[in-house]
Amino acid sequence: MRTTVGIVGAGPAGLLLARLLRLAGIDCVVLECRDRAHVERRQRAGVLEQGTADVLRAAGAGERLDREGLRHDGIELRFGRRRHRIDFPGLTGGRSVTVYAQTEVCKDLIALALADGCPPLFHSEVLAVEDVDTPAPRVRFRRGGREEVLECDWVAGCDGFHGVTRGAVPAGVSRVHGRTYPYAWLGILADVPPSHDELVYARHDRGFALLSMRSPSVSRLYLQVPEGTKPEAWTDGEIWAELSRRLETDDDWALRRGPVTQKSVTPMRSYVHEPMRYGRLLLAGDAAHIVPPTGAKGLNLAVGDVVVLARALEHELRTGSTELLDAYSATCLRRVWQAERFCHDMTALLHRAPGATAFDDRLQLARLERVATSRAAATDLAEAYTGFPLG
Numbered sequence: 175m176r177t178t179v180g181i182v183g184a185g186p187a188g189l190l191l192a193r194l195l196r197l198a199g200i201d202c203v204v205l206e207c208r209d210r211a212h213v214e215r216r217q218r219a220g221v222l223e224q225g226t227a228d229v230l231r232a233a234g235a236g237e238r239l240d241r242e243g244l245r246h247d248g249i250e251l252r253f254g255r256r257r258h259r260i261d262f263p264g265l266t267g268g269r270s271v272t273v274y275a276q277t278e279v280c281k282d283l284i285a286l287a288l289a290d291g292c293p294p295l296f297h298s299e300v301l302a303v304e305d306v307d308t309p310a311p312r313v314r315f316r317r318g319g320r321e322e323v324l325e326c327d328w329v330a331g332c333d334g335f336h337g338v339t340r341g342a343v344p345a346g347v348s349r350v351h352g353r354t355y356p357y358a359w360l361g362i363l364a365d366v367p368p369s370h371d372e373l374v375y376a377r378h379d380r381g382f383a384l385l386s387m388r389s390p391s392v393s394r395l396y397l398q399v400p401e402g403t404k405p406e407a408w409t410d411g412e413i414w415a416e417l418s419r420r421l422e423t424d425d426d427w428a429l430r431r432g433p434v435t436q437k438s439v440t441p442m443r444s445y446v447h448e449p450m451r452y453g454r455l456l457l458a459g460d461a462a463h464i465v466p467p468t469g470a471k472g473l474n475l476a477v478g479d480v481v482v483l484a485r486a487l488e489h490e491l492r493t494g495s496t497e498l499l500d501a502y503s504a505t506c507l508r509r510v511w512q513a514e515r516f517c518h519d520m521t522a523l524l525h526r527a528p529g530a531t532a533f534d535d536r537l538q539l540a541r542l543e544r545v546a547t548s549r550a551a552a553t554d555l556a557e558a559y560t561g562f563p564l565g
């Protein structure tokens with residue numbers, strides 16, 4: 175099999191890249207190890223920056239997003255049983271975010287791929303990417319028990335943090351930065367209307383809690399739990415009780431409870447692989463970088479990468495110039511490091527580390543107080559949350 179751009183992974187990065195390349199008339203093939211239902215149901219991100227929503231619209235994936243996506247003009251920070259709203263448009267000159275689940279983004283992009291007559295090849299597990307430092311890279315994959323080879327001009331590694339493409343960068347070239355955190359997020363999906371009309375990020379002495387949503391009738395909630403916690407360790411009743419405690423306020427706000435339909439634990443890490451390009455291999459999205467989820471940046475970064483990548487590939491294929499591809503890694507990494515900083519700081523601002531001292535707690539509360547009372551501090555948060563410009 176042969177194509178111009180071989181894309182590994184049908185998460186948001188791979189699916190959107192394929193769509194952008196097809197719109198530019200560039201031939202590509204997407205290889206995905208899982209099946210369609212798995213990709214469409216995997217519960218993950220929920221918040222789209224304005225720039226991300228605009229990219230999806232321009233790619234023709236905006237119809238349902240505009241109908242069903244929920245525009246959010248702010249978030250609430252809760253600490254010391256009090257509530258502080260961060261007003262995005264007022265602080266950023268009109269910017270907002272859209273709550274629209276990653277599952278729905280993937281469904282919309284897969285539907286477009288089917289309509290274009292180029293669906294991802296599901297059940298196709300990439301085993302290795304070879305010869306990326308030559309003009310003829312190859313992607314070896316297994317489908318239906320048989321090994322096959324995809325020959326291409328360029329390989330896009332969109333296979334997430336646990337993928338294989340990053341492994342094709344020689345050890346002497348890779349520079350890896352990052353850390354893990356001593357806590358994780360226990361996330362639930364519940365059939366109950368959200369208890370607040372905006373997202374609530376809560377700092378509590380017992381740990382962080384987040385109230386989010388998927389639709390007017392479905393809530394998404396998260397609790398900070400110790401690293402390594404198994405979802406079964408918490409009963410639904412215990413989860414609701416803990417959420418109520420951590421989200422509690424001095425006014426008459428109350429958490430609505432309902433049937434829990436999904437429960438999972440997400441580890442937290444910061445990770446950056448530099449460079450994002452080696453020869454004809456281009457890494458994008460979680461394959462190149464991970465942020466802790468506080469700050470809702472992962473999906474947005476993946477979208478930013480593939481916009482830069484699609485533009486660079488189109489430029490090379492039209493003009494023969496690799497100028498934009500040569501700049502790809504540095505262009506993306508500028509934005510990636512801003513998101514790394516923001517997500518790290520949001521995580522440190524809101525989570526309670528094991529062994530935190532009274533001094534640590536006071537500093538954390540002083541930082542929160544600053545965001546709640548200083549327009550400059552709130553603006554800094556609002557600008558980062560609503561999104562950094564694409565490179």
Ligand code: FAD
Nearest residue numbers: 183185186187207219220300333334459460471472473474
């Ligand atoms: P992925 O979505 O991981 O896709 C990679 C794909 O590659 C997968 O489909 C995988 O099956 C496939 N693959 C892997 N290995 C192979 C192989 N060998 N062969 C073939 N295919 C392979 N981000 C936000 O922006 N906002 C949020 O609100 C947010 N909240 C989050 C909440 C949680 C609980 C979690 C876990 C993440 C959250 N994120 C959020 C992060 C976001 O989900 C990820 O950053 C995003 O999925 C990255 O997309 P991707 O396409 O790069 O990688």
Ligand code: DHB
Nearest residue numbers: 219220386467468469470
């Ligand atoms: C969601 C996830 C996040 O990481 C976040 O910061 C906000 C919302 C969500 O899944 O809804």
